[in-house]
Amino acid sequence: MRLIATFIAIAAVLRVDGQAPIRFDEPTNQWYVADTYPQDSIDNPNFIRTTTLHYFLSGDSLIAGNSWGRIFAQGTTEPSTPQEFQGLVRQEGGVVLFLDDQGNLDTLYDFRLAVGDSVRYTSPIYDTYLPLVAVDSTLIQGTYHKVLRFGEYPLTLEDLLSDTWIEGIGSIHGPLAPRLPNTLGYNYGIPDSTRTTWFLQDEQVLWTHPGYPECVVNILLDLPEHLTGPAFTLHPNPGTTFQLTGIGHRPALLRLLDMQGRVVREGIAVTAHAPVDMDDLKPGTYLVEVRLAEGQREVIRWVKE
Helix, strand or coil, X not given: CHHHHHHHHHHXXXXXXXXXXXXXXXXXXXXXXXXXXXXXXXXXXXXXXXXXXXXXXXXXXXXXXXXXXXXXXXXXXXXXXXXXEEEEEEEECCEEEEECXXXXXXXXXXXXXXXXXXXXXXXXXXXXXXXXXXXXXXXXXXXXXXXXXXXXEECCCCEEECCEEECCCEECCECCHHHCHHHCCEECCECCCEEEEEEXXXXXXXXXXXXXXXXXXXXXXXXXCCCCCCCCEEECCCECCEEEECCCCCCEEEEEEECCCCEEEXXXXXXXXXXXXXXXXCCEEEXXXXXXXXXXXXXXXXXXX
């Protein structure tokens, strides 16, 4: 506790000489949030897609003499979707308030919290408290901003709930994530929740997620509708190398993407049961896109050990 108090005191001193800390309700704020869905279809268990929502403040509302920012969300895929009003936000000191379109007032963020405090997260399937386990900092525009890291809560044997808040930006899962906690879970090694990719103010990028080189990530990978199950298989999975089966005597071309949609290898020509050398790849989860000359295509998730 003494170290945390010291950090807060040092940060306060640094802010005297640096710029003012960024505010959540600054009218020019923009958030880009990537939402990933693995195993989205029962008929196609290898389906995975990522789409990006653009959150932004536009205009304000005057309530009891106080100005509230109007926050909107809009999809980034084509064709464009209409802007959707999300509610009103206002920052008072270290607290960010949220007012929904039904007039319900709630605390969205409270950056006055200390280690040992907890925040309630509720959804249709759980009601729990996440403990604040660490308070550290990150440097934005020459000013230190608090970073609040919360503990994990097991939802299932393979699913966890967790969160991290950055002062002035909000949750790493999106600006309204505390109101949408069902988006915070993730499977081990497989992202199936939202991630704030970039945060901008006055059209200037102030923070980026290290796993997303671009603010907008839209990946739509799927099988033809007439297929009800994977035609091709990779084994071993997980493994260090793999073999492809199910293509018969036809050659196939492979393309590998990481879980942020970046192409890490392409133009790999393979035949059935021939080992595919992946020794130089880093351990992790990849998407293997299989294409045959006649146009048949499939995307398979593969884990490199």
